[in-house]
Amino acid sequence: MPQDNRLQLLPGTLEMLVLQTLVFGARHGHGIATTIERTSDELLLIDHGSLYPALQRLERAGLIASEWGTSDNNRRARYYKLTRTGRKKLADETGKWDKIVRAVKGVLRAKPEEEPA
Amino acid sequence: MNWFGRPDRDNREELEAHIQMEVRENLERGMAPDEARQAALRKFGNALAVRENLSEARPLHFWQTLHRDIVYSTRVLKRSPGLTATVVLTLAVCIGASAAIFSVVNSVLLRSLPFPQPEQLVLLWGTSAAFGQRSQISFTDMADWRHDTNSLEEIAAFQGWWNPTLNWDNRPEHVAAMQVSDGYFRVMRGAPLLGRAFVPDDQTEGRNGVVILTYNLWHDRFRADPNIVGKAIQLDSVPHTIVGVMPAGFHSLPPSLLTRSPQLYVPLAEAYDDKQRSWTHLRAIGRLKPGASPEQAQAELSVIADRQARANPDSNAGRGVRVVPLQADVLRNIRPAILVLQCAVLAVLLIACANLANLALARSGARQKEIALRAALGASRRRLLGQLLMESTLLSIAGGTLGLLLADWGVTLLRKAGASMLGDFPAISIDWSVLLATGGIVILTSLIFGAAPALSLSRTSADECLKSAGRSAGSASRSKMRRLLIVAEVALSAVLLIGSGLLLRSFVTILEVNPGFDSRNVFTAEIGLPEAKYPRRRDAAAFFARLIARLQALAGVESASAVSVLPESGKANHTNLKIPGRIDPPGQELAPDVNRVTPDFFRTLRIPLLAGRVFTELDDSAHDPVAVINQTLARTLWPNQNAVGQRLWSGSSNSWRTVVGVVDDIYQYSRDSPKTMQLYVPHAENGGNNMTVLVRSTRSPDDIARDIRTAASQTDPEQAVFDAATMESVVGNTVATRRFTLFITLSFAAAALLLAGIGLYGVVAYGVAEKTREFGIRVALGAKRWDVLRLVLVEGTQLVVAGLAAGLISALVVTRFLSSLLFGVKPSDAITFCGVGLLLLVVALAASYIPARRATRIDPAVALRYE
Numbered sequence: 001m002p003q004d005n006r007l008q009l010l011p012g013t014l015e016m017l018v019l020q021t022l023v024f025g026a027r028h029g030h031g032i033a034t035t036i037e038r039t040s041d042e043l044l045l046i047d048h049g050s051l052y053p054a055l056q057r058l059e060r061a062g063l064i065a066s067e068w069g070t071s072d073n074n075r076r077a078r079y080y081k082l083t084r085t086g087r088k089k090l091a092d093e094t095g096k097w098d099k100i101v102r103a104v105k106g107v108l109r110a111k112p113e114e115e116p117a
Numbered sequence: 118m119n120w121f122g123r124p125d126r127d128n129r130e131e132l133e134a135h136i137q138m139e140v141r142e143n144l145e146r147g148m149a150p151d152e153a154r155q156a157a158l159r160k161f162g163n164a165l166a167v168r169e170n171l172s173e174a175r176p177l178h179f180w181q182t183l184h185r186d187i188v189y190s191t192r193v194l195k196r197s198p199g200l201t202a203t204v205v206l207t208l209a210v211c212i213g214a215s216a217a218i219f220s221v222v223n224s225v226l227l228r229s230l231p232f233p234q235p236e237q238l239v240l241l242w243g244t245s246a247a248f249g250q251r252s253q254i255s256f257t258d259m260a261d262w263r264h265d266t267n268s269l270e271e272i273a274a275f276q277g278w279w280n281p282t283l284n285w286d287n288r289p290e291h292v293a294a295m296q297v298s299d300g301y302f303r304v305m306r307g308a309p310l311l312g313r314a315f316v317p318d319d320q321t322e323g324r325n326g327v328v329i330l331t332y333n334l335w336h337d338r339f340r341a342d343p344n345i346v347g348k349a350i351q352l353d354s355v356p357h358t359i360v361g362v363m364p365a366g367f368h369s370l371p372p373s374l375l376t377r378s379p380q381l382y383v384p385l386a387e388a389y390d391d392k393q394r395s396w397t398h399l400r401a402i403g404r405l406k407p408g409a410s411p412e413q414a415q416a417e418l419s420v421i422a423d424r425q426a427r428a429n430p431d432s433n434a435g436r437g438v439r440v441v442p443l444q445a446d447v448l449r450n451i452r453p454a455i456l457v458l459q460c461a462v463l464a465v466l467l468i469a470c471a472n473l474a475n476l477a478l479a480r481s482g483a484r485q486k487e488i489a490l491r492a493a494l495g496a497s498r499r500r501l502l503g504q505l506l507m508e509s510t511l512l513s514i515a516g517g518t519l520g521l522l523l524a525d526w527g528v529t530l531l532r533k534a535g536a537s538m539l540g541d542f543p544a545i546s547i548d549w550s551v552l553l554a555t556g557g558i559v560i561l562t563s564l565i566f567g568a569a570p571a572l573s574l575s576r577t578s579a580d581e582c583l584k585s586a587g588r589s590a591g592s593a594s595r596s597k598m599r600r601l602l603i604v605a606e607v608a609l610s611a612v613l614l615i616g617s618g619l620l621l622r623s624f625v626t627i628l629e630v631n632p633g634f635d636s637r638n639v640f641t642a643e644i645g646l647p648e649a650k651y652p653r654r655r656d657a658a659a660f661f662a663r664l665i666a667r668l669q670a671l672a673g674v675e676s677a678s679a680v681s682v683l684p685e686s687g688k689a690n691h692t693n694l695k696i697p698g699r700i701d702p703p704g705q706e707l708a709p710d711v712n713r714v715t716p717d718f719f720r721t722l723r724i725p726l727l728a729g730r731v732f733t734e735l736d737d738s739a740h741d742p743v744a745v746i747n748q749t750l751a752r753t754l755w756p757n758q759n760a761v762g763q764r765l766w767s768g769s770s771n772s773w774r775t776v777v778g779v780v781d782d783i784y785q786y787s788r789d790s791p792k793t794m795q796l797y798v799p800h801a802e803n804g805g806n807n808m809t810v811l812v813r814s815t816r817s818p819d820d821i822a823r824d825i826r827t828a829a830s831q832t833d834p835e836q837a838v839f840d841a842a843t844m845e846s847v848v849g850n851t852v853a854t855r856r857f858t859l860f861i862t863l864s865f866a867a868a869a870l871l872l873a874g875i876g877l878y879g880v881v882a883y884g885v886a887e888k889t890r891e892f893g894i895r896v897a898l899g900a901k902r903w904d905v906l907r908l909v910l911v912e913g914t915q916l917v918v919a920g921l922a923a924g925l926i927s928a929l930v931v932t933r934f935l936s937s938l939l940f941g942v943k944p945s946d947a948i949t950f951c952g953v954g955l956l957l958l959v960v961a962l963a964a965s966y967i968p969a970r971r972a973t974r975i976d977p978a979v980a981l982r983y984e
Contacts, residue, residue, distance in 0.1 A: 029131065030138040048135065048161045052128075073141065077134045078127075 014046070014054050015063075016097065019082060019090040022064065026081035028071060029055060055080060063089050136161060182500075186507040193508060201512065203875060204476055208516025208559055211469035213523025214868060215555040218462045218861065220524070220548035221531050222455050230444055231368045233306045234404075238443040239411050240374075241272065241401040241418065245436045247708035248691060253397045254438075256385065258425070259298065262401075262438070265421050268414040272403040273301035274385055277375030280645045280807075282835065284351035285338070291645070291837045292334070294352070295369065295379035304404045305367070312346040312361030315384050325386035328357040332365040334380040353647030357383070371447050374400065376688075394432035402443070415440040435702075453937050454858040457616070461865040464613045466555065468869050470562040471602045471609075472876040477509075477566030478595050478602075479883045502568055509567025513560040524552060534860060596884075600916055603873075603880050607920025607961075608927060610866075610873040611953055615928040616935060617866040618949035619942055620859050626941035627852055632685055633783030634722035639813050639844035640821040641683060644829060644836060646806040654804025655738060660832060661800060661808060665715055667828040673816045674824075678717040679800060679808040682710070684783045685848050692796065693768030696754055709750050709794035710785050711769050713805040718797070719745075719780055721811045722844075729761035729778035736777075737801035744774040750794035751779045767796060770803055787851035789940040811844070818843050858938070870956075874964045881913045882968040889975060897977035906969045913965030914958070921957055925950060 021027060021035045032055075033048050058064045063086035071077040082090070136157050143153035194201045232238060241262065243254040259274040266272065279294040302314040309329065319327050328350065330339070339345050349356050369379050385399070405414060418438045426433040448455075488501060528547055644664075651657045661679050668677035682688055689710040701707060716732040718724075727748060736743050744765065751760035763776045782792045800808070812821055822841045829836045885892070892905055932944040942949070 028134070028138075030135045033135075034142070048139070052132065052135075071134065071138065073138070075134050075137060076130065077138075078131045 013097075014050070015058055016090070016093045017044075018051075018054060018058060019063065019086055019093070022080060022082040022086070023090070026069075026079040028069075028077040028079050030077075032080070058086070062086075132161075182503070183507075186504050187511070189504060190508040190511050194511060200476060200480065203879070204473060204512050204563070205516045205519060207469050207472050207476075207872065207875070208513065208563065209519035209523050210868060210872075211466060211559050212517060212520030212552070212556050213527055214865070215462050215466055216520070216524035216547060216552040217527030217531055218458060218865075219551040219555070220528055222458060223548045223551060230371075230447070235443060237405045237407070238304070239269075239403050239405060239414060240441045240443055240446050241403055242439045242441060243397060243436055244439050247435075247693075247706050248397075250439055254399055254401055255394050255397045255432075256298070256399060257394045258397075258422075258433075258436075258438075259399065259401045261425055262403075262418055262421055263300065266403075266414070266417060268406055268409040268417050269403040270406045271300045271303045272401055273304045274298045274399040274401045275301060275370070275375075276385065276399050277370075277377070277379060278807075279383070280839070281353040282351075282647055282837065283338075283381075284354070289835055289837070290338070291839055292352075292380045293377045295375060295382050296385045297382050298385045301382070301402075304402055306404075307363055307367040309361040310364040311343070312359070314361060315382075319384040320386055322386050325384045326355065326357045327360045327384060328352065329361040329363060329382040330359060331363055331369070331380050331382075332367065335362045352383070354649040370402070373447060394429055403440075411440050411442050451854055454854060457620075457858060457935065457938060458861055458865075461613060461616070461862050464609045465865050465869050465872070466558065468606050468609050468872045468876075470559060471606045472872050472879075473559070473563045474566045475599050475602045475876050476879060477563065478599050479879060480567075481595070505568050506564060509564045512567070513563050516563075517556050517560060520556065521552070531861075534857065596887075599880050599883075603876055603916050604920040604923060606873045606876050607917050607957060608924035610869045611921055611924025611957060612928045612931055613862075613866045613869045614953045614956065615925075615949055616932060617859070617862045618953055619932060619935060619939055619944065619946060620855075620862055622942045622946065622949060623938065623940040624852070624855055624859050627788050627855065630784075630788040630941075632788060632848065633781055634684060634724045636685075636722075636844040636848045638815055639722065639811055640818055640825070640841070641809050641811055641844055641847060642822065642825045642838045642841040643807070643809050644679075644838055646833075646836070648806060650833075650835075651806055654802075657804045657806050657808075658737065658801045661715060661810075664810065664828055664832045665717070667831060668810070668812055668825065669717075671814075671824055671828075673814050674821075675813045675815075676717045676721045677810065677812045678715040678721045679810045680715075680718055681713040681800075681805050681808055682785075683809050683844075683847055684722065684785060685787065685851055687786050687851060689785050689793070690769070692770075694796065695766040695768075697764065699754070707753070707794065709746075709796045711767065711796045711798065713800040713803050713808070714797050715800045718811070721813045722783075724783060725781040727779045727781055728759065729776070731778050731780070732797075732799045734801070736799040740802075742770070742772050742774040742802060743777045743799065745778040745780055745797040746776055747780055747782045747795040747797075749782050749792050750796060751776075753794060765796075767798065770798060774798070809840075810838075855938075870960060873957075874960050877913060877917065877961060878964040878967065880916070881909060881965045882971075884912060885909055885968045885972045888972075890981060892972055892975050893977040893979070893981045896975065897981070902973040905973045905975075909969035909972050910962065910965050913969075914961055917957055917961035921954055924957075925954065 017036050018032055021032050021039075027035065029051060030048075033046055033051055036044060036046055055064070055066075059066055059080070063083060064080045065083050066078050066080045068076055069079045136154075139157035139160060140150075140153045143156050144150065148156060230238075241254065241259070242250065243252045243258065244250050245252060254274070256274055259272055262269075263272040275298070276296045277293070279296060280291055281294055282289045283292045284290075297315065299315040299317045299320055302309070307314070310332065312329070314329065315327070318324055330345070335341060335345060342348075345359055345362060347358065347360075349358050351357070363382075369375065403414070405411065415438075418440060422433075422436065422438040426436060488505075491501060492498070524547055644661075646657050646660060651660060665677050665679060668674055682690055690712070691708045692711040694707040694709055714732065716734060716736070719726060719731045728751075729745075731745060732743070744767065746754075746760060746765075754760065754765070755763055760776050760779050764773055765776065766773050780797075783795070784790070785793050785795065810825060812825065814821055825841065826838050829838050892900075892908075895905065928950070929945055936944050
């Protein structure tokens with residue numbers, strides 16, 4: 001099944017990804033979900049339902065702000081945008097993520113260590 | 118950030134929009150519309166759960182849940198109106214009645230002593246074999262104690278029976294005066310508003326023409342004149358100078374000690390024969406030193422009294438002293454009644470709680486399935502508990518509010534009833550602490566039992582509940598609990614009913630006691646002649662003779678007379694008595710009641726004459742002193758002889774008298790106290806300025822009252838008449854407390870019976886409902902209507918019989934404590950016990966009958982399908 005190929009999202013990373021998708025402009029919930037899936041080439045599995053609690057958490061933390069607007073099919077939809085605090089947080093999280101990735105890669109590529117004599 | 122979070126509506130809309138967009142994309146991908154929506158929903162996960170999660174994270178979630186619970190609970194309660202009404206009414210009646218009664222009781226107990234540090238106040242009564250444990254003392258007694266005591270910081274003597282005519286601004290008016298020694302204001306801790314209190318000098322003859330006004334008198338009569346100190350008024354035509362005014366917060370001693378509330382204070386002057394040790398006409402009150410106890414004072418004063426008795430055998434032999442805390446003394450008559458009332462309230466409270474528990478258990482049984490279903494659908498235990506508690510809370514709020522209204526109404530009712538029955542009833546209002554306490558108990562019970570179904574969920578699995586047909590799991594233990602509660606309720610009701618029944622019988626017995634005279638159609642009025650105007654005996658004798666003659670001449674008056682103390686008034690004057698040949702040990706001399714009467718007294722009250730004759734106009738000071746005695750005294754003095762013609766010596770008139778007649782006994786005190794010895798002497802010979810006039814006439818009391826006043830002012834224009842009342846009301850006062858207690862206890866017994874009946878009805882009705890299938894089967898198998906009826910009735914009666922048995926046995930134990938209130942009835946009176954048993958059985962039958970009839974109408978076809 002196509003879903004077996006998808007990867008589970010590490011906890012905490014969803015928030016980071018959401019913030020990233022909002023860097024270039026406001027989106028509504030559905031748009032955020034589809035963007036993440038698209039830009040990850042359908043590899044990341046997001047339960048659309050768990051997206052909304054995450055959005056609420058982000059909004060409570062002041063990292064994003066929301067307002068009602070009209071979607072392209074003329075429906076009322078809630079649009080989320082990044083706040084200044086959110087932008088800063090994104091930068092922090094991205095930096096941390098890079099460090100983690102480098103660290104993990106380092107361990108995985110490590111050559112067998114030479115035993116101290 | 119928005120503090121209130123988003124409304125659920127918004128979230129729903131947002132999620133729906135999201136799903137719509139996904140559906141649109143799916144459609145674009147080529148799916149069919151159904152499939153598109155399903156795929157979108159699947160991707161979304163459980164929408165409801167999402168919404169729940171979203172909303173639970175919000176701070177407003179609590180309020181939303183609350184709102185939802187309230188709406189749902191209201192719907193549930195409306196669905197079973199009978200049950201709801203029963204619970205609310207039970208709560209209301211219970212809280213209202215208990216709060217009202219306890220408020221009254223607390224007011225009576227607490228407000229009767231509005232003095233600073235009332236627990237330090239003690240009364241000092243004289244004791245002797247002749248006059249009893251609560252007799253009066255002399256001025257010198259009090260002075261001795263005061264001089265030698267170490268445990269009391271101050272002692273004062275007082276007397277409250279002077280009713281002089283106050284003359285100021287040429288307007289004479291009767292006032293009530295209290296005579297006090299100089300220590301009185303120190304004992305009562307009263308500092309005067311204007312002027313000064315009394316000083317020892319005021320107590321000497323010649324210097325006692327001073328008076329202190331009470332605030333009310335100063336305000337009403339003297340128009341709150343700030344310069345009143347130093348002005349002179351006339352009391353009984355004797356000039357008195359006003360030396361002080363007491364403040365508004367200074368209260369007088371309770372009327373039971375004084376006969377009326379005083380309007381002014383005068384000093385006890387030693388000239389009032391106060392040097393005489395044997396003149397015991399005063400009462401004494403003292404204040405304990407901080408840290409001293411009444412027992413210490415008692416021990417100390419007894420020693421002093423002993424010393425005085427040995428030093429002055431003539432006057433003080435056999436006389437002791439008794440120290441009684443003021444509160445205990447004031448309440449000594451009503452304390453047992455109050456205890457009975459408190460027990461009655463407690464019983465009703467318990468019965469109501471049992472009923473509530475019963476109702477809640479019944480409800481929980483019926484809703485077991487509903488709760489199991491909701492649990493299976495995903496409701497958390499916390500939420501179920503919350504919703505059930507909400508139901509109980511709503512019921513409690515409704516019941517509590519109604520109870521508050523009932524309490525208010527009850528207090529008003531009690532105040533009116535008390536005032537009409539007891540006369541001197543303190544102003545009472547709802548005692549809030551009592552309301553909270555009773556409300557708390559009852560509401561707590563309803564909450565606990567209301568939430569029982571959710572609590573018991575852990576014991577039974579939801580599966581079992583849903584599968585079982587007919588009875589739900591755990592109902593057997595529930596049923597047993599309910600039957601136990603009913604048995605307990607019936608037992609309590611039985612005890613309460615038996616108690617009230619005994620009180621009722623006592624009351625009826627007392628009313629049937631022959632008082633010794635005929636109180637119907639007799640009117641009374643008090644007249645007090647001022648000493649200054651009527652100093653000699655014959656002056657008073659002449660006045661009353663003229664007055665009586667005037668009254669007897671009126672149309673419609675059968676007879677008129679005067680007496681010094683009314684029969685059955687609870688008061689009496691006493692005298693020492695001696696006869697030749699009889700020596701009584703010191704301290705145990707005879708001390709009968711003594712009454713000065715005009716000749717027609719016995720005829721006016723229709724007291725039967727047993728031997729000899731009554732007084733005539735010839736029995737005055739010009740002739741030999743005579744006396745009439747009552748049968749009890751005759752039997753005591755001359756048990757085997759004819760009393761007529763015998764001689765006796767009476768201390769109050771210091772003279773030898775010949776007995777000319779013997780009359781039947783009358784009750785001087787209430788009818789449940791023993792008959793006393795009574796001596797009558799002619800008024801014409803002995804005088805007496807304070808008398809009560811009696812008029813027997815069939816005319817209306819108002820007419821007679823007017824006539825008496827007219828006749829009095831014709832005889833002496835300055836004379837006022839007071840305390841006019843019918844003899845029947847005087848007699849009625851002696852049973853007033855008893856009647857009031859009875860009234861309340863009967864009300865509570867009725868309430869208890871009603872509650873027990875309702876409870877029984879509930880249990881039997883639910884039993885029938887639970888057994889519907891069983892009855893259906895029985896009828897289908899050939900049982901007749903009568904058989905079904907019998908089954909239900911038997912079940913109800915069984916419970917009541919068990920409760921009755923328990924109740925009767927407990928009653929036998931409990932009523933023993935009532936014996937001080939009973940009269941003429943044994944605590945184990947068979948008639949009362951049997952009567953109550955029958956009453957409860959009848960109630961049981963009535964309560965079981967309705968559900969029984971419903972059981973007989975069960976259609977087997979319907980019943981078998983019913984689950």
